[in-house]
Amino acid sequence: MYRIYVYDGNYIALLSLILELIKRNIKPDNIKMDDYEASLFDEVINLQVDLDMDILKKMKKSFGSYAINAMYYVYLSEEDNKELLLYYFFLNALKYHKDITFRRDLKCVSEVLRISQYVMHEGHRMKGFLRFKELENKVLYAEMEPTNDVIMLVSHHFQKRLKNEYFIIKDVKRRILSIYDKKKFVIVPENSFILDTDVLSDEEREMEELWKIFYRTIGIVERKNDRCRMNFMPKKYWKHMLEVEDEL
């Protein structure tokens, strides 16, 4: 039997669980969100753990902010065994403290740093690749399908940049919305908000057309390089980018 410890998906809950496992000297075979599909050989264990609201503060003090940011990014990733990875990272961080991020000879450290880089990179990419449409009521609306859960990172960015606009960002795959009302943004399940995204503002089509013209014009034909374009802008993002969606 594999002993699988479950948590409810919340980050603090995950960290509290990991800490509790370490305290009790339990080595889990895996840690999963409670809605995962258990196999026949899994013994699912739902350990009752009190949420430790100060855990981030304590971790920051002893592991340093670079390490705890990296851990958070791993939590946002789609990596299969990310929880177990974080468990091992946590275990080692208790030993090496702030030097933990220098220990790339440990697999769990090099993996956490690699994955966190990847998530951060995708968050950064989304800040560029996201496309808003202007709806009739001047609300800006965007759909995206990032591999990792970057809606928080992206919303923070646009909250500063477009602070005097209303915007809604939808993560299509995760079925969540980020809604910004000129003061703050909230992230809610898609079905908790009724949204008519079909009625566009009068200018919308004209602007889209101008952008496509610009896009087609700015590439230098004599330098055409599809491979290079695809390296920087992988096809998985094209569906929501109006200037290239026709080329799919």
Place this chain on the structure above:
Amino acid sequence: MDMNLQEKLKILADSAKYDASCSSSGSKRSNKDGIGNAAESGICHSFASDGRCISLLKILLTNACIYDCKYCLNRKSNNIKRAMFTPEEVCQITINFYRRNYIEGLFLSSGIIKSPDYTMEQLIKTIELLRNKYHFNGYIHAKAIPGASDSLLKRLGSLVDRLSANVELPTENGLKLLAPNKESKKVNEIMNYVKNNQSRKYAPAGQSTQMIIGATKERDLDIMSKSSSLYDKYKLKRVFYSAYVPVNKDSMLPSLVRPPLTRENRLYQADWLLRFYNFKVSDLLNDDNPNFNILVDPKTDWALRHLKEFPKEINKCSYYDLLKIPGIGVKSAKRIITSRRNFTIHMEDLKRLGVVMKRAKYFILCDGKYFANSSVFKKNFIEANLVLEEKDMSIVNREQLRLF
């Protein structure tokens, strides 16, 4: 000149596209109750069919020009359609594109109409409107017009994030030949002015410049020497190299089939070595060897010519020695330094530290070990392998890779 916006945009983006610079980094302008801010690391919003990053709405205010630079599509003697944006139109497009997150900001240049001062005034008028009426706080890169007066340079620089002027050709002779109306003295005056005034309030992202590659006979040595002196004299953030695309037929111009992209790539790589790897032009090129090796990158080329200095021991050699090893960059060199304070680095750790092993392995020892039998440590063998390696890669614009 009655023309719709679509047609204007097409003409004025088309005539701006040969300017290589599209970077939006280096400014921290914040959003004071308007729209937009600048992201210090820069953001690419799309990539064009040629693989270049699209960050800024890159346009000319007008493609009409009183000058006749031989290499330029907009030169006076070309019989092409001319267009001009009104300041209001530029603002409309910029704001609308920006709100929809198509762009990071505006790159505005212009053909020269009436006089340099008059042209500058039009640029200033446009950007003032964008900053003051539309409260736009996103990134703006403007081109200064050589020959414009200091008072105009002062105004424009205090509105934008980056202000720059293009050197265009690396030597005075080249300029005389192809751009008879331009004087390098005037470009230098601008760069000098920007250098002396640059601050948090004046062109906070500094200045850059561009050279056209392959339109004249200059050697790589001439080009790199020019770059190096520009970096020293004017504290430039970047020199861009733009492979010449033959847009005009002229007896003064070479008739190229394809723009010299590999050469352009070599220049970018060497430029990087000057700025971040502690190399000097004289390390890379000299009168006997005035052009880069097209087959391998400049650092590998250097390493092959200095094979006596290798292999270097990863656990011992200095930071600057690490930087000399092909396959090791600034990031991986720094990681090696911090790692080896904590543990002895073995061959299998190197990949995790970001070292490109297929290049580096020939040049290093790790904890005393060489990757193979030491009999392979020969110039011909290594060179042959690395040339094949290079052939495998598409010509990517490496400088874009560094954005992240």
